[in-house]
Amino acid sequence: MSTKYAVKDMLDFLGISKTSYYRWKKHIHRKDVALVELIQSICIKHKFRYGYRRVTAELRWKHNQIVNHKKVQRIMKENKLCAKIRKKKFSFFRRQEALKKVDLIQRQFQATKPNEKWFTDVSELPFGEKKLYFSAIIDGYNNEILSSAISTSPNLDLAFETLNKALETKEVNGVILHSDQGGIYTSPKFQSYVKKKNIIQSMSAKGVCYDNVLIESFFSHLKTEVFYSQDFTATNEQIIELVEEYIYYYNNE
Incomplete structure (x- = not known):
């Protein structure tokens, strides 16, 4: 007026x-x-x-x-305080034609007790001196990150390290481990190992990210809130430190 x-x-x-x-x-x-x-x-x-x-x-x-x-x-x-939009995760695994497992989750992600449903995946971290690969396991009961590992290669060793870290602190018998159909999880060696640990393997449909949305969502938040919102060049050691700090923040905030 x-x-x-x-x-x-x-x-x-x-x-x-x-x-x-x-x-x-x-x-x-x-x-x-x-x-x-x-x-x-x-x-x-x-x-x-x-x-x-x-x-x-x-x-x-x-x-x-x-x-x-x-x-x-x-x-x-x-005031340029906005978080940047999340970028879609790039799928880089080739699926091995091995023993594909049934989807036991059927998008019923919520668990009724701890160590009933675990969700795992591997995602790229192309933010440091050299591309890194980040593997994690999340519990469907409280969305806690149970374990994680970072490597320069998305191989079986990375998956085994992640799984063994979780098994070091959790006593499980019959926990469902849900993943996509990436080459790591369809490999006979990995499937044989989880069977020996009394872990029941479950897999989402090929190329359907919504079938493993808990871990996908965590990766998306991590990249948005730590990396996409900042413009910086970091060493691989700094990238690992930032990821570990975010996991602590995520589990305790």
């Missing part, structure tokens, strides 16, 4: 003094500046891992600031 009518005329009509009006305007500006600074502090605290919806939630529940999510989104966009 200030572009259609003179401010003075509007104030006279409403019976508001110019001093009161400009004091109010200055107060609103200070509140906006304070909100921007608070949002910046939240983004820095979480290392730019949060999108605008999670920032809005933290403003409400931890800072008692009720702010419309669209306003938070606008502030984050204007």
